[in-house]
Amino acid sequence: MPAVPLRPDEDVTLSARAPIAPVATSPHVADATRQRLLRLFDAMPVMMLVLDLRGRIRQANGRLQALLQRPRAALVGRRALRLLPRAQRRGVLEAVLRTAHQADACARQPLRVQDAIGGWHHLRFATVLERDELQQPLHWLCTLEDETPQRSAEDTLRLATTHSGIGLWDWTIDADVFHADDQVCTLWGRPPAARPAAAPADAGSAVAGRAPDTGHGDLRPLTLNLWREGVHVDDRAPLALALRQAQREQQPVHTEFRVRWPDGQLRHLQLVGRPDAGRDGTAHLRGTVWDVTESRRLASELAEQHERLRVTLQSIGDAVLTTDALGLLSWMNPAAERLIAWPLAEALGRPLQQVLSLHDERTHAPLHNPVEACLRGRPGRRRPPAVLIARDGREHGIEETTAPIRGHTGQVLGAVLVLRDVTEQRRLSAEMRHRATHDPLTDLVNRSEFEQRLARSLDDALERGHRHALLYLDLDQFKLVNDSCGHAAGDELLRQVARLLADGVRSRDTLARLGGDEFGLILEHCTAEQAQQIAQNLCDRVERYRYTHQGQRFAVGASIGLVPIDSRWPTPSAVLQAADAACYAAKEAGRNRVQLWQDADATLHARHGQTQWAARLARALDEDRFVLYAQRIRSLHPARPGQPPQDCCAELLLRLVAEDGSLVAPGAFLPAAERFHLASRIDRWVMARGLQALAGLGPLRRPDCLNINLSGQSIGDRSFHAWAVDQLATAGPDICARLCLEITETAAVTHVADAETFIRQVRSAGVRVALDDFGAGASSFGYLKTMTVDCLKIDGQYIRQLTDSPLDEAAVRCFTEVARVMGLRTVAEFVERSEVLERLQALGVDAAQGWLLHRPEPLRDLLDRFESERRAACQLSG
C-alpha cells in the first residue's frame, strides 16, 4: 500500500480525481453529473466535508456551513483541524491517520464543537480515506453526525430516572445479558461501581459488554449475580418465568418481586417491560423497575388498619350506618342490621329514612332523620330522647351521634350515624329513679320525695297564694297485727292499706309512706274544708276495712292530722311537724278520727314541741351531748347468807346537756325520743357508756349492781338485741354479774315475744333483769308467768302515798308476796318520806330508792362514794 503523508495539516497534493467526481466520458455530461452530486452532497442531512491529503477543506456541505455559520468560501482551503478545540485535535488526527494504514478502514471519534453562537454540539466524526484504482489516497471523506438532541434526551431521561428512582434495564434475550443503569444498582442495594464498566461501544462482539441498542447510551452490563442473586430466593423463579413468558408471548410484563440488600433489608420492586428488537435485529426485553417498598408498607398498614376497623365495627355493640352524600345507605355493621331489623343487602342504596324510623320517646311524634342536617352541614339541634321502631315492630330507646364524612378537599361525601341501644339503660335509670323516690313495701312515694314535693307545695302557697293541704295518717293498733301474726302479715296489711288509701285520692295528689304505719298525703289546690272531707273519707275507709290473716280478722283505724299548707309555716318541716302533732292529738283524743290543726290549741302545741325536741335530740346524739348520772338503790335488809352484798347498787340515769350547758332531765325528752324512734339510739349510748364506766374499776369502786333502763323500742328491735348481746360478751362475765337491765312492764307487754327472747339471751350472759314500773299495767301478774325476771321494781304510784292509802299498801303487800313466792327481789321507787321507808321495810320489800335515800349525782361521784364507804367499812372491821 502506498504511503500516505502522515501530516494532514501539511500541504498534501490531492490527486487530479476528485473522490466525488464521476467517471464520465463527455465533459458536458460529467459536469452535469458533478453538479448534481454537489447538490446532493450539499443537501445531505448529515454534515459532510472532503479533506485533501493535507487536511485542508476541499468541500463543506450546507449542514456544516449552517453549524459553523460560515459560507463555503470561508471554509474551503482552511485546515480542518484548526476548526476544532486544541484538546481534541490529536485524537482526531490519530483516528484519521489510522485509516491510512488499513484499506476500507473507518475512523470514528466523538467530538465536541462550538457553533457560531457558542453552543456546544456533540458530533460523531467518521472518515474514510478514498483511494483510486491503484490504491493511491485521493482524499478523506468525512461525516459529522450531530448527536446533541439525542444526548440531551438521554440526559433528561437520566435526570428523570435518577430523581424518580426508576431504573432502566435491557435484557438481550439470546445472549442472556442484562444491561442496566446506575439506578438499578441502587435499587438492588449495591453501589453503581458493583457492575462492570461499559465496554467501548465498538469493541468486541455484538453482545458481551457492549451497550445494547436501547436508544439511550447509559446502560451498562449487570452481572448475573447482581440481577438474579439480588432477587429474593423465593421470587427468582416467578420473575424469570414472567420475563420468559413476556418474551415468548410478545406481551408486556408487569410483575413485583423482592430483592435482598447486602445489609439484610428486603425491598419490594415493581418491574414493567416489553419485548423489543434492537436495530441489529436482536431480541430484547426492555423496561423499568422501581421501589415500591414504602407503598407496600403503607398498603399493608392501611390493610391492617382497615382490618382492625372492620373487626371493631363488626364486633361493637353500637349500630353504625353510613350514607353517601345523598343520604342513601351505603353500609352498616351487623349491630345495625339487628337493631333496625333490615339485612344490609336489602337496605343498601335506600334513603336512610326508609329504613330508620325515629320517634320522640315521650310523644311518639316522628323525628327528623339526623343525617339530613349533618349532610347539609348544619349542626344537629338538641333532640328529645328518641326511640327507634324497628322493621319488626320492636321499640328501642336510642342515643344517636352523626358526623359528616369529608373528602380531602373538605367536601361532604356522606355521613356516619352511630346508634346506641339504651333501652336497658333507660329502664334501669327509670327503675333507679323510682327506687330512690318510692317505698319498696307499698310502692308509694317515700319520705324524702314527699318532703321535696311538700317544699314545692309550700313554695307555691307562699309565692302564688295557692291553697293546699297536708294529711298525716297513723294507723291505730297496727302493732297488734305485727305481734300476733308476725311482720310479714303486718307488711301485707300495710300494702293493702296503701292501696285502699290510693284508691281514695286523686291521681294528682301525693300519697306517701313516711315510715312504719305512717302515711302522708299532699292535697293540691284543696281548701281545709275539702281536705277535711277527704280525710274523713279516708278515715272511714280504713275503719271499714278488715284485715284477714289465717282466719283471724283485724280491724285497724286511722288517726289523721290535717294542716292547711299556707303562709303561716316558715319551712316544710314545720308543716310536717304540725301535721304529726295534729295526728298525735287525734290519737290521744281516742284514735280513728281527723284532727284539724288549730293555732290556738295548747295540746297541739305541746305535741308540736315534742317534734322540735326530736330534732334537738338527734343533734345531741350526733354531738355526744349526754352525761351519766346515777341514783343509789338501798338495801332494806342485810344480805341473806350466800347472797351477794347489795349495799352499793344504783340505777343509771341520763341527762342531756343543752346547748347552753344546762342539764335536761329525761322526762323532758324521753317521750319525744319514743315518739320519734330515737329511744333505741339513746339506749345504745347509755349501755355502751355504762359498760365503759364499769370496765377496769378497782374492787372498792365497783358497784354491786348497776341498773340500766331499756326502752320498749329497744326490746322490740332485733338489731338492738344482737348489738347488746355482743356488748355484753365483750364486757365479760364479771361485769355482766354486776348488771341489771330494767324493762318497763309496758315494753314487755307490747313486745311479748321479743322481750322473752331478749331476757333469755341476757340472763344466760349472767345479767339480771328487772321488771320496771311493776303494777302500772293491768296484767302484770300474767306476764310474770311467762317471763323469767330477777327483780320487780314496784311502780311509784303505789309508793308515794303508801302510808296514807290502805289500797296501795295492800297492793305492795301483794306484789311482795308474789315476788317472795317466785324468789324475786323487790325494789320500791319514789321513796320520799321516812315513814314510807319504814313501812316498806315492814312489808318485806328488799330495797328502795328515792330522794329520801339519795338524790341522783354524776356516776363518777357515786363510784367515789362507794369507794370511800368501803374503805371506812374495812377500817371499822379491821
Ligand SMILES: Nc1nc2c(ncn2[C@@H]2O[C@H](COP(=O)(O)OP(=O)(O)OP(=O)(O)O)[C@@H](O)[C@H]2O)c(=O)[nH]1
Ligand atoms: N310489719 C311491719 N311493721 C313495721 C314496719 N315498720 C314499723 N313497723 C312497726 O309498726 C309499729 C308502729 O308502731 P305504733 O304506731 O306505735 O303502733 P300502733 O299499734 O299502731 O300504735 P298506735 O299508733 O298508738 O295505735 C311498730 O311496732 C313497728 O315495729 C314495717 O315495715 N313492717
